[in-house]
Amino acid sequence: MDQIIKIAVIGGGSWATANIKMLSDNHSPKEIFWWMRDKENIQYIKTYKHNASYLSSVEIKVPTENISNDLNDIVSKCEIILLNIPAAFLKNALSCLSPSSFKGKKVISAIKGFVPEYNMIVGEYINKTFEVPFEDIIVLSGPCHAEEVALEKLSYLTVASPNCELATQFAALINTRYIKTNISDDIYGTEYAAVLKNIYAVASGICHGVGYGDNFQSVLISNAIREISRFVDIVHPIDRDIKESAYLGDLLVTAYSQFSRNRTFGNMIGKGYNVRSAQLEMNMVAEGYYASKSLHYINKQFKVKMPICRAVYAILYEGHSPSIEMKLLADQLS
Ligand SMILES: NC(=O)C1=CN([C@@H]2O[C@H](COP(=O)(O)OP(=O)(O)OC[C@H]3O[C@@H](n4cnc5c(N)ncnc54)[C@H](OP(=O)(O)O)[C@@H]3O)[C@@H](O)[C@H]2O)C=CC1
Numbered sequence: 003m004d005q006i007i008k009i010a011v012i013g014g015g016s017w018a019t020a021n022i023k024m025l026s027d028n029h030s031p032k033e034i035f036w037w038m039r040d041k042e043n044i045q046y047i048k049t050y051k052h053n054a055s056y057l058s059s060v061e062i063k064v065p066t067e068n069i070s071n072d073l074n075d076i077v078s079k080c081e082i083i084l085l086n087i088p089a090a091f092l093k094n095a096l097s098c099l100s101p102s103s104f105k106g107k108k109v110i111s112a113i114k115g116f117v118p119e120y121n122m123i124v125g126e127y128i129n130k131t132f133e134v135p136f137e138d139i140i141v142l143s144g145p146c147h148a149e150e151v152a153l154e155k156l157s158y159l160t161v162a163s164p165n166c167e168l169a170t171q172f173a174a175l176i177n178t179r180y181i182k183t184n185i186s187d188d189i190y191g192t193e194y195a196a197v198l199k200n201i202y203a204v205a206s207g208i209c210h211g212v213g214y215g216d217n218f219q220s221v222l223i224s225n226a227i228r229e230i231s232r233f234v235d236i237v238h239p240i241d242r243d244i245k246e247s248a249y250l251g252d253l254l255v256t257a258y259s260q261f262s263r264n265r266t267f268g269n270m271i272g273k274g275y276n277v278r279s280a281q282l283e284m285n286m287v288a289e290g291y292y293a294s295k296s297l298h299y300i301n302k303q304f305k306v307k308m309p310i311c312r313a314v315y316a317i318l319y320e321g322h323s324p325s326i327e328m329k330l331l332a333d334q335l336s
């Protein structure tokens with residue numbers, strides 16, 4: 003990487019805003035660019051130095067001329083592209099780009115979802131569609147909620163890439179007083195686990211919504227980590243310790259945190275909201291809703307035993323009653 007690295011953050015939501023804060027608070031020389039789709043939001047940020055819609059307390063220090071809704075322009079100016087758009091909207095958002103747009107660039111995905119059009123994790127999608135070699139791809143994972151980054155609460159991030167040198171260089175751009183990083187070469191396992199845990203956080207919210215307590219919750223989550231372990235060991239079998247923060251930690255923070263979008267969404271479903279009303283009420287994206295559908299198709303191939311994911315799919319996509327489905331699920335847990 004050069005002395006002054008140009009880095010583009012793509013997306014305008016909570017996690018993009020938190021990533022802007024980490025990059026800005028880190029003192030390694032760099033120039034930050036920011037793309038988001040909404041022109042009004044851009045104008046607000048340029049005027050008031052805060053993102054009106056997400057983490058509005060965070061002071062935005064990106065130069066105003068570097069914030070734009072012209073994706074081609076922003077990507078062409080930068081060597082590092084940090085993707086932060088929810089997976090369901092990624093293909094559409096990147097449709098103006100081609101493999102030549104990404105030539106020679108390093109791509110970091112901070113997204114935790116499957117690209118629904120292909121039922122693929124984002125790293126794989128970037129590799130297949132834009133021909134970015136895996137050696138130039140990083141997955142940035144948790145456990146970490148944007149809201150706690152805004153509060154500068156001590157947080158750990160996982161930086162996963164088959165290219166550990168690149169991962170280490172990127173980590174040096176985001177480490178701060180309140181951000182510590184773990185480097186991993188398990189790019190597949192880290193990404194799959196991060197996507198799956200959103201489905202379990204939805205399950206966790208549903209259970210809470212229908213009235214289960216902490217005792218059942220702990221059983222649900224200990225079964226969830228076994229499901230994750232079974233799945234990633236089949237899809238990408240390497241020697242990994244599923245108890246590490248990238249896997250178990252990310253599951254725990256999402257399943258238990260008051261800040262979790264997925265848990266909040268699940269809680270509303272458990273309380274009787276339909277999917278559309280829950281989504282409208284939240285005004286943020288619960289990736290687990292979309293991931294549940296993609297996983298249903300992906301697992302037709304792998305046939306991994308995943309009763310919790312199966313129950314969430316039945317509730318969200320087959321109209322099953324949350325309370326009956328959770329009762330049936332409870333009989334399968336141990
Ligand atoms: N928030 C967190 O703590 C963490 C999030 N992540 C991951 O980061 C990714 C981004 O999530 P996050 O920042 O939390 O999202 P938020 O829920 O905070 O924001 C939603 C984002 O999605 C955009 N969006 C909503 N609807 C559409 C649409 N129809 N087309 C295009 N864009 C749309 C919004 O744009 P607009 O404002 O213009 O409507 C906004 O940028 C997700 O994959 C998430 O799992 C990973 C780790 C932590």
Ligand SMILES: O=C(CO)COP(=O)(O)O
Nearest residue numbers: 144145146261262263264
């Ligand atoms: O991935 C996250 C924490 O690591 C964020 O989870 P939620 O989208 O459920 O808030």
